[in-house]
Amino acid sequence: MHASLLITHVRLPDGIPTDIAVAGGWIEEIGPNLRRGADVLREDGEGAMVLPGFVEGHTHLDKTNWGMPWYRNEVGSRLVDRIENERSWRAGTGHDAGAQSLALARAFLAAGTTRLRTHVDIDTDAGLRHLNGVLATREALSDVMEIQIVAFPQSGMRRRPGTDALLGDALKEGADVLGALDPALIDQDPVASLDTTFEIANHHQKPIDIHLHEPGEIGAFTFNLLLDRVKALGMQGRVVVSHAFCLGMLADRERDVLLARIADLDVALLTTAPSSVPVPALRACIEAGVTLFAGNDGIRDTWTPFGTPDMLERAMLVGMRYDLRRDEDLALAFDCVSTLGARACGFNDYGLHEGARADLVLVDAETLAQAVVSRPVRKLVVTHGKIVARHGVASI
Structure with missing residues (x-):
């Protein structure tokens, strides 16, 4: 009461x-x-x-080492190196997604985050084990934090047969959103990968949040394939593209044409505002009418030593990445971890x-x-x- x-x-x-x-x-x-x-x-x-209350639009509660001894990161630089290293490390150590997600979620809450979207790994090694841990955290905090769970094929979907069925199981067990990952560079068949992703989402009537790290022209090609399916299936307002590095690599004219399609189909973009790779242009997104919001991504895990569960810090990093110096511009950075995040993720009554x-x-x-x-x-x-x-x- x-x-x-x-x-x-x-x-x-x-x-x-x-x-x-x-x-x-x-x-x-x-x-x-x-x-x-x-x-x-x-x-x-x-x-x-x-x-x-702040909105965390993209994190990975199940992966974190928050509060644990320091993890010595010696992994290679390729995306596949990080994927395989993490899967091996979690299996070998018995990493407890339930206990760790609860610890990080409580830290988010203490710092003012009341709504949160987390991606949770689903693969043929772990099955739904990590999901079950985060489901327990969501239940434990259900009175005080609204947590959305994305069923995320971190190891790829088509390259690991059986993952598609597990993603469907995850949605039936309580995941709110269907995730996906680099249909061209990881699954190596963007048409088939996106077809399967949209088929699963449509069958379960769930929104989609896809990690798209693919660069330049490859990323733009995948993005247009995705937009074709959003339009065909009437999924306007129900798709988020996370990272979208390709939008920071395209020539302005090509980028603006793509942004116009993104705006027309009401697809939202998520950025972590990293300093090391190109990012979607904030001003261009605003002018095109595209929702661009922010999140931390992983926090203190096998991928990265960085990150804290403080969305004001993430807003500051957004401000720094986009050179926002005027007070009115810093308000835009705060919007990325508040109003825009709520809109993109569908957190109501915000x-x-x-x-x-x-x-x-x-x-x-x-x-x-x-x-x-x-x-x-x-x-x-x-x-x-x-x-x-x-x-x-x-x-x-």
Whole structure:
């Protein structure tokens, strides 16, 4: 049961002082000098800025070594090297996706993330073992965090026969979204790979989120094949292309033609804003009407030593990658880990308005830009009307 809550003396991102009344887990009223009965729990914000709960649009909870001893990374530079190394290491160590996903999810929550999309490895070695662990985490946190699970063929689909059936099983067991990976360079048959992916998604009536690392012209070719299928099957608004490095490699004219198709078919793009590879151009995406949002990707796993479960940090990295310096531009970076992420992933009832789900984060910052740049400790985190963290420490 959700208690009524009145948060007083806070400021909206535009600086306007306000109070926020919460009832039944939802924002009931926003305005100055609100009054409620004595039975309502009160929280004095002491002038803090209130933000909507953050959205992690792309991570891998099942892979993380968060809180574990340091993993010494000596893997080769090729994508296939990392895939094979990870699969071997997880099998050899008995890596516990349940315990590790719970540890990282709780760290996300303490830092203000209340909605999260995670990709979970499905392959013929592990079967649904990693999925079962993350399903347990989702159940354990169901009252305080909304977690979407992507059934992801990290080792490829067609190159490992039987993976397609396992992906279907994963969707039947509770995965929310169907994943895919580099149909040309990993599966080495983009037409057949995409046909199978869309057939599975259509059969189970699930959206798609595909990792597309493929570069330049190869990536553009695959992207157009994907868009053909989005149009043919009426899957507008139900497909995300993660990474989409090819869009950062194409000539402007070719890129803009592709962006126009992407916008027309309402396909969203996910970026981690990496510094080491080309990325989709933020301004070009905005001008074309394409939704571009952000996520961490893996955090402290066999792929990368980097990453933290702090979406303000990811917003800062977006700002740095796209050279966003003006305060109004840094607000765009925050949109990538809030409103745009919610829109792209389909997290409903999101935002700072009456009738939205009461997911609130209080930070000591003068402006939204300062919050992104300085990443202050979260003073208070509320999810669905329940206080779940204070001063960066989760209470659940």
